[in-house]
Amino acid sequence: MFDYLHHFLFGILPYVALAVFFAGSLIRFDREQYSWRSGSSQLLRKRQLVIGSVLFHVGILLLFVGHFVGLLTPHEVYEALGVSVPAKQMLAVTAGGIFGIICFIGLTILLHRRLIDPRIRGTSAPMDIFILCLLWVQLTLGLITIPFSLQHMDGSVMLVLSEWAQRIVTFRSGASELVTDVSLSYKLHIVMGLIMFMVFPFSRLVHIWSAPVWYIFRSGYQIVRTRNPSSGVRKPTS
Numbered sequence: 467m468f469d470y471l472h473h474f475l476f477g478i479l480p481y482v483a484l485a486v487f488f489a490g491s492l493i494r495f496d497r498e499q500y501s502w503r504s505g506s507s508q509l510l511r512k513r514q515l516v517i518g519s520v521l522f523h524v525g526i527l528l529l530f531v532g533h534f535v536g537l538l539t540p541h542e543v544y545e546a547l548g549v550s551v552p553a554k555q556m557l558a559v560t561a562g563g564i565f566g567i568i569c570f571i572g573l574t575i576l577l578h579r580r581l582i583d584p585r586i587r588g589t590s591a592p593m594d595i596f597i598l599c600l601l602w603v604q605l606t607l608g609l610i611t612i613p614f615s616l617q618h619m620d621g622s623v624m625l626v627l628s629e630w631a632q633r634i635v636t637f638r639s640g641a642s643e644l645v646t647d648v649s650l651s652y653k654l655h656i657v658m659g660l661i662m663f664m665v666f667p668f669s670r671l672v673h674i675w676s677a678p679v680w681y682i683f684r685s686g687y688q689i690v691r692t693r694n695p696s697s698g699v700r701k702p703t704s
Contacts, residue, residue: 475657477642480634483663490667491675518575525569526601529608532561536624537631551621558624559615562608570605577602597669604662607655614649623648627656 536558544554577598580586587595615623626644633641645653666672 472646473642475642475653475660476630476645479657479660480641483660487663487666490664491672494667494672495675514575514579518572518579521568521572522576523572525565525567525572528565529562529569532558532565537628538635539628540632541625541628551625552619555615555619555621555624559612559619563612566605566609566612570602570609573598573602573605593669597665597671600658600662600665604655604658607651607658611649611651611655614651623652627652 536554541551544551580590580595580598626648630641630644633639633644645656
């Protein structure tokens with residue numbers, strides 16, 4: 467029974483989570499565009515929101531990049547760049563700890579703001595509070611893994627987790643067997659991360675897909691309206 471549960475959590479659930487993540491996001495964008503928003507409550511406790519939001523977003527973005535690059539970059543690439551496994555492990559622990567604490571502080575401020583202020587709590591959807599609590603638990607689990615990482619600075623467990631992630635995304639077999647002997651803290655962190663992927667399309671987190679990155683690369687000018695001094699009539703220019 468334990469073997470089946472382990473195989474399901476680390477060999478099957480990742481594909482279920484990714485399918486729900488992508489398909490759910492696409493369906494929601496196609497059918498519920500008016501619910502596609504960040505749901506800001508910036509008019510209430512604005513200073514607390516700014517501090518918490520900045521810390522949270524900076525931390526979570528850097529953590530995401532770090533996890534994405536660290537897990538999915540083949541070890542051969544690091545070897546070619548002259549980065550040893552222990553050096554990569556030290557970088558992961560240091561950067562993960564710093565960015566994790568920054569994100570944790572920001573998220574705690576946002577969660578406190580949403581739960582303590584009755585006006586904000588009254589205008590918050592149940593999913594808003596649930597997703598913040600889920601993120602808080604996931605960040606806590608991530609920070610808990612740091613002491614375990616310090617116990618194997620040779621990077622052996624990091625290589626196992628990277629191989630697991632790479633086998634999942636490349637549809638190779640044997641992924642679940644790789645993480646059989648890793649610490650429970652890592653397993654809980656992985657499972658909670660997969661749950662986050664499944665909840666994503668049904669929460670305000672979908673606004674991540676709408677990040678206006680394309681503004682940086684646009685080639686044309688923005689259309690504005692100017693005033694004609696002689697007639698007093700505004701006319702569009704570009």
